[in-house]
Amino acid sequence: MKNKLLHTTIFNIPFFWVALVFCSSVLSQERSNQQNGLETYFTETRDFKNQNKINLALESLDKAAALAEDTQNSKALVDCYHKFALLYLELDKRETTIFYWDRADVILKELAYPYGNAVHKYIEATLLYDSGLFFQGIFMLNEAKRLSNDRNLLNNILLLEAKIFVSIEKFENAEVSYNSLIVNQDVFEKEYLQTQAYLGLTSLNLQNEDLEESIKNGLMALEVAEANQFTKEIFEANELLGKAYEKLEKYDLSLVYNRNLLSLKDSVFTIEKVKAESKAADKIQFEFMADEISRQDAKIEDLNESANRSEITAILTSAFLTIISLLAVSLFRNNQIKLKTNDLLQTKNRELQSARDAAIQAMEAKTNFLSTVSHELRTPLYAVTGLAHLLLEENPSQHQKEHLKSLKFSGDYLLNFINDILQINKIDADKLEPLSMEFSLKKVLADVISSLHQSAKENKTKLILDYDEDIPKHLMSDPLKISQIFMNLVGNAIKFTRGGQVEVIAKLLNREEEDVKIYFEVKDNGIGISNEQQQNIFDSFEQGSIQINREYGGTGLGLTIVKSLLGLFNSKIQLKSILGKGSSFFFELDLKSKDSIVDDLTFEITEKNYDLNDLHVLVVEDNKINQVITKKMLSKRGISCDLADNGTLAVEMTAENDYDGILMDIHMPGISGVEATIEIRKFDKDIPIIALTAISLDDSLEGFYAAGCNDVVTKPFKPDVFYQKIGENILEHKIKKSVS
Known part of the structure; x- marks a missing residue:
């Protein structure tokens, strides 16, 4: 008996483990099958949606939702609700979209699901975009990106961002996003995203009147859409191509695509399709509501099985009906309030958008006007200052010399006035941003004082620099803008201080590792400013009074x-002044120190007196007077030149002749100097090119260098600077070339 029992036990132990392993394998296989089933339904939903078969997409998604509920898969159920929300948005059923979005929100509150939360934010951003709340939409998209790095979701976020950028007229940002989507490697929607990107670029190019590029992208969109049966996108591509060819006045091709539109409307966008989509949508929504009621009935039946069945049933039924009635009334009232509020908000949004658009247009008009005026004034100023310089070098009589000096002074004064206005306009138009580069603060301040020394001497004013040696020698910021700040402050102090002193103070306030806070002050013992005048002394063209303006001159800018400029550094200028005793302007700056940089040997860059004889250059200039002046200035230093009236001729002459260098005007009819430089660099990478430009608001020095210019001289230029640049770039290049 004992042996028999032992035998039975030994026999049953392996059987138990085999059974356990078998059951585990069966359960694992079942879970895998369920997951595969969900993925299949999700893939079908995605494909049907992209092919504009919304009714079939809804049916596949309904099967996925049923499977998720049966298996109690909360994450999959959230995904289903999100996909329902997006599909109903395609059908323009916004209320139903919000209903499913709310259902997902309830589950997400009890669930740790970062991807689900990211999609939730993405749908919220889509609803905000649909409502015209573009900047809130961008904020929500950034929140979504922070929560998940799912590639398909990030690509769809990028697509929505591009659409928002178009709506807020950030066309360059939109173009970058669309181009990124063209080369996407999305596992699920690569072709669909490419089609959307091509369509976005087509519309963008059409809006910007770049018709050839619009047609190119439209044809690519049509090709990908037709290959993948994206019927909605095929329709849109034909529509855009018809418009583009019509604007290009190719009416025969425009007619072809417009006929395609009619054919598509008849075959794809039919009444039967709309009915099928509406029927499927309503059916699924009705079934969902019915399931909710069934679940409530099941709970009531469970309670009926307990004691006091009839009493509990009566109480629960009464309570349920009361709650449903109150809920229905509440929902109806809330919906009415919501509709009215939405109408009011949309009206206000449209008003704000119109006001914003008007303000932007006004700012752009002002910017373009000042940009054009500054350029147009600089061109004749070049003639005035250039001719004055040439005449002064030709040994004029004493009384002529006085007149010429006055003429040159007036030209320089007018140029400074234009530069001040342009500087203000650049800041107002957000064209300036502070740079971050290593520099010596002490040298910047010393250079400012040195450059203004002559002005101080003429006013019999003493200039003093009080510099704290504890300030780190190497700082990171924008030395040019800091220099501009002190040039204006110190220059202003000198102008209103005669026979006194101007002190420039720099003190270290605080230092924590690399963060440095420095106190600056420029104080004088000049005429001072009254309390009334201090209120508006920082306003444009304001100098305190008409008498001061007449006596001391200046633009008041x-x-x-x-x-x-201090606003760019998040700093604020402050003022203390007593009338008749002097003024003190002070502020603080937060900078970065770089003590790791080893001090270089100190040296001064000295200007060389170049022998420019026998250089032969090409002068590219469309203005005849400027041609004469530039040629005369070159000949005075022994430089011969050829003249080109435009950029196209400059490219041809450079290809046919051997020049030591090129002096390239930037603003010309036809192709600009930048475009001409790019063309020349295609066949001559070596020839020195110096850009000569009456630089305007939209000009970018970085753009000149990127095009291939070696250096830039702004017009009207100082002769010494002009010759120095020619020596540094053209002569030294010629010498190096001859040695090698």
Whole structure:
């Protein structure tokens, strides 16, 4: 008996483990099958949606939702609700979209599901975009990106971002996003995203009147859409191509695509399709509501099985009906309030958008006007200052010399006035941003004082620099803008201080590792400013009074520029002044120190006196007077030149002749100097090119260098600077070339 029992036990132990392993394998296989089933339904939903078969997409998604509920898969159920929300948005059923979005929100509150939360934010951003709340939409998309790095979701976020950028007229950002989607490697929607990107670029190019590029992208969109049966996108591509060819006045091709539209409307966008989509949508929504009621009935039946069945049933039924009635009334009232509120918000949004658009247009008009005026004024100023310089070098009589000096002074004064206005306009138009580069603060301040020394001497004013040696020698910021701030402050102090002193103070306030806070002050013992005048002294063209303006001159823009430049550094100028005793302007700057940089040997860059004889250059200039002046200035230093009236001719002459260098005007009819430089660099990478430009608001020095220019000289230029640049770039290049 004992042996028999032992035998039975030994026999049953392996059988138990085999059974356990078998059951585990069966359960694992079942879970795998369920997951595969969900993925299949999700793939079908995605494909049907992209092919504009919304009714079939809804049916596949309904099967996925049923499977998720049966298996109690909360994450899959959230995914289903999100996909329902997006599908109903395609059908323009916004209320139903919000209903499913709310259902997902309830589950997400009890669930740790980052991807689900990211999609939730993405749908919220889509609803905000649909409502015209573009900047809130961008904020929500950034929140979504922070929660998940799912590639398909990130690509769809990028697509929505591009659409928002178009709506807020950030066309360059939109173009970058669309181009990124063209080369996407999305596992699920690669072709669909490419089609959307091509369509976005087509519309963008059409809006910007780049018709050839619009047609190119439209044809690519049509090709990908037709290959993948994206019927909605095929329709849109034909529509855009018809418009593009019509604008290009190719009416025969426009007619072809417009006929395609009619054919598509008859075959794809039919009444039967709309009915089928509406029927499927309503059926699924009705079934969902019915299931909710069934679940409530099941709970009531469970309670009926307990004691006091009839009493509990009566109480629960009464309570349920009461709650449903109250809920229905509440929902109806809330919906009415919501509709009215939405109408009011949309009206206000449209009003705000119109006001914003008007303000932007006004700012752009002002910017373009000042940009054009500054350029147009600089061109004749080049003639005035250039001719004055040439005449002064030709040994004029004493009384002529006085007149010429006055003429040159007036030209320089007018140029400074234009530069001040342009500087203010650049800041107002957000064209300026502070750079971050290593520099010596002490050298910047010393250079400012040195450059203004002559002005101080003429006013019999003493300039003093009080510099704290504890300030780190190597700082990171924008030395040019800091220099501009002190040029204006110190220059202003000198102008209103005669026979006194101007002190420039720099003190270290605080230092924590690399963060440095420095206190700056420019104080004088000049005429001072009254309390009334201090209220508006930083306003444009404001100098305190008409009498001061007449006596001391100037544009009244210096302090406005200082205030605006300090705003770029998140700093604020402050003022203390007593009338008749002097003024003190002070502020603080947060900078970065770089003590790791080893001090270089100190040296001064000295200007060389170049022998420019026998150089032969090409002068590219469309203005005849400027041609004469530039040629005369070159010949005075022994430089011969050829003249080109436009960029196209400059490219041809450079290809046919051997020049030591090129002096390239930037603003010309036809192709610009930048475009001409790019063309020349295609066949001559070596020839020195110096850009000569009456630089305007939209000009970018970085753009000149990127095009291939070696250096830039702004017109009207100082002759010494002009010859120095020619020596540094053209002569030294010629010498190096001859040695090698």
